[in-house]
Amino acid sequence: MTEKPNLDYIKEISGGNEEFEKKFLTIIQTEFPKEKNEYVENLEQDNFEESAKIVHKIKHKLGILGLNSGYKLAVKYEEDLKYGDTKLKDEFYEILKSIEEFILKIA
Amino acid sequence: MRCIIVDDEASARAIVEELCKTIPDMELVAEFPNALEALKFIKHTQVDLIFLDIHMPKLSGIDFIETVSNPPKIVLTTSDKDFAIEAYQYEFIVDYLVKPISSERFQKCASKLENTFGEISQEQTEINTVQNEDEDLYINIDRRLIKLKFKDILLIEAKGDYIEIQTQIKRYRVHSTLKKIKEKLPECRFLQIHRSFIINFTQIIDIQDNSVLIERSVIPISRSNRPELMQRLNLL
Numbered sequence: 001m002t003e004k005p006n007l008d009y010i011k012e013i014s015g016g017n018e019e020f021e022k023k024f025l026t027i028i029q030t031e032f033p034k035e036k037n038e039y040v041e042n043l044e045q046d047n048f049e050e051s052a053k054i055v056h057k058i059k060h061k062l063g064i065l066g067l068n069s070g071y072k073l074a075v076k077y078e079e080d081l082k083y084g085d086t087k088l089k090d091e092f093y094e095i096l097k098s099i100e101e102f103i104l105k106i107a
Numbered sequence: 108m109r110c111i112i113v114d115d116e117a118s119a120r121a122i123v124e125e126l127c128k129t130i131p132d133m134e135l136v137a138e139f140p141n142a143l144e145a146l147k148f149i150k151h152t153q154v155d156l157i158f159l160d161i162h163m164p165k166l167s168g169i170d171f172i173e174t175v176s177n178p179p180k181i182v183l184t185t186s187d188k189d190f191a192i193e194a195y196q197y198e199f200i201v202d203y204l205v206k207p208i209s210s211e212r213f214q215k216c217a218s219k220l221e222n223t224f225g226e227i228s229q230e231q232t233e234i235n236t237v238q239n240e241d242e243d244l245y246i247n248i249d250r251r252l253i254k255l256k257f258k259d260i261l262l263i264e265a266k267g268d269y270i271e272i273q274t275q276i277k278r279y280r281v282h283s284t285l286k287k288i289k290e291k292l293p294e295c296r297f298l299q300i301h302r303s304f305i306i307n308f309t310q311i312i313d314i315q316d317n318s319v320l321i322e323r324s325v326i327p328i329s330r331s332n333r334p335e336l337m338q339r340l341n342l343l
Contacts, residue, residue: 012210013125020125027117056162057116060186063207064118 005065005102029103032061036096043089052081055092062095065102070095108224109153112138113145113171114160114184119206123158123184126213130220142166146174154179156201156220161185161194172197180223182216184208195312196323198275218343225341244291246272246281253279257296261321263288263305273324300336301329308339 007021014020039054059074073095077088110133114120120138127133136154139145143166145157159181161168168183169190182202183194194200201223202216244260245252259274265285272279272288281288285305289297292305299305300319304326312320317328319336328336 009207009209013122015129015210017125020121024118024121024125027121031117053162053164056186060116060119060206063186064122 003067003069005067005099007106008066009064025106028061028064029107032058032099032103035061036100039096043086046084048081048084048086052078055081058096061099065099067095067099070098108132108155108220109134109136110156110158111136111145111148111154112158113142113163113168114138114158115140115163116160119160119184122206122208126208126210127158129210129213130217142168142171146171149175149179155224156180156182158182158184161187161190169193172200180220182220198310198322222341222343244288246279248279248281255279257293257307258309260292260297260307261310262307262324262326265303275322298332298336298339300332301327308336311340314340 010021010024014024035054035058039051039058042048042050042054055074055078059071059078062070062074073088073091077092080086080088108130110127112120112123112127112135114123117140120140124135124138127135136152137148139148142159142163145159146166148154149157156179159168159171161183162185166174168185172178172181178199180199180201181197182204183190183200184204184206186206188205190203194203202219204212204216242257244255244257246255247253255272255274259276261273261275263285264271264273266280268282269280270283270285270288272281285299285303289299289305296307296309297305298308300308306319306321306326308319310321312322314320314328314336317330317333318325319328320326
């Protein structure tokens with residue numbers, strides 16, 4: 001996975017409003033780790049339906065952070081999880097890690 | 108335009124909130140992380156528009172829609188493209204935004220809202236002026252007279268010796284002609300756009316090339332009727 005998270009979308013929405021950008025990043029920094037933990041816990045318990053729901057939420061953030069290939073993978077993974085298929089979990093986890101690192105970097 | 112945002116993701120609410128600032132006359136009165144709280148709120152507070160997420164725990168956006176009686180206008184916001192067809196079966200749904208929502212797409216939504224709310228205020232004026240006119244039509248089916256409200260009729264189609272009246276919930280087959288029913292319909296609402304079709308033009312969703320979309324029906328517009336239709340529309 002070569003693509004990296006970026007803030008292009010946030011900047012487009014903000015139209016240069018730095019206050020919004022800061023507020024938004026704070027929200028992502030709070031929201032994303034919770035969702036990631038929730039996802040990992042549910043997956044560990046083979047609770048695939050719930051995992052799919054969290055992947056659904058996370059995929060929105062992939063779009064926000066410009067991870068277009070990651071977003072496509074999440075769409076597929078969400079569907080697979082509904083059938084208990086976890087073959088994309090490692091690739092998805094790599095994406096989650098890249099977001100985590102990005103969030104730490106911008107903190 | 109008083110609006111609320113309902114979405115379980117704080118980040119999604121923040122984006123819609125920021126985008127709403129670009130619409131003049133849009134007043135964000137509240138935002139909710141779940142549909143239940145929103146449900147309580149709109150029971151006692153007047154709201155014109157809801158930006159509503161579909162996938163939410165406990166009560167989904169679709170459950171919310173099914174629960175509210177006489178809902179305000181709704182713009183659905185979702186990461187799921189698959190609900191679009193289902194969503195448009197509800198007449199109060201103005202738009203369907205797939206997340207992440209781009210500024211450009213949101214501006215298109217803003218135009219739709221402007222048209223919708225413009226039509227509402229125009230329609231209210233028309234209704235006030237025609238208050239004393241008949242608002243119902245009785246049709247004879249199997250020796251039973253059935254009352255139809257004009258506002259509920261979507262379109263009427265000629266089918267040989269019969270006409271079919273399509274309402275939001277049912278299709279009625281009546282032994283009559285388009286010419287006869289046309290005389291009974293208020294001009295402020297109905298227009299013949301083809302030799303086989305009269306439409307309730309307040310129910311138009313969109314117009315493309317030579318056809319109009321009303322609910323899920325695509326109706327052809329004949330060349331001779333097109334100018335009158337265009338004249339009746341509140342075009343920007």
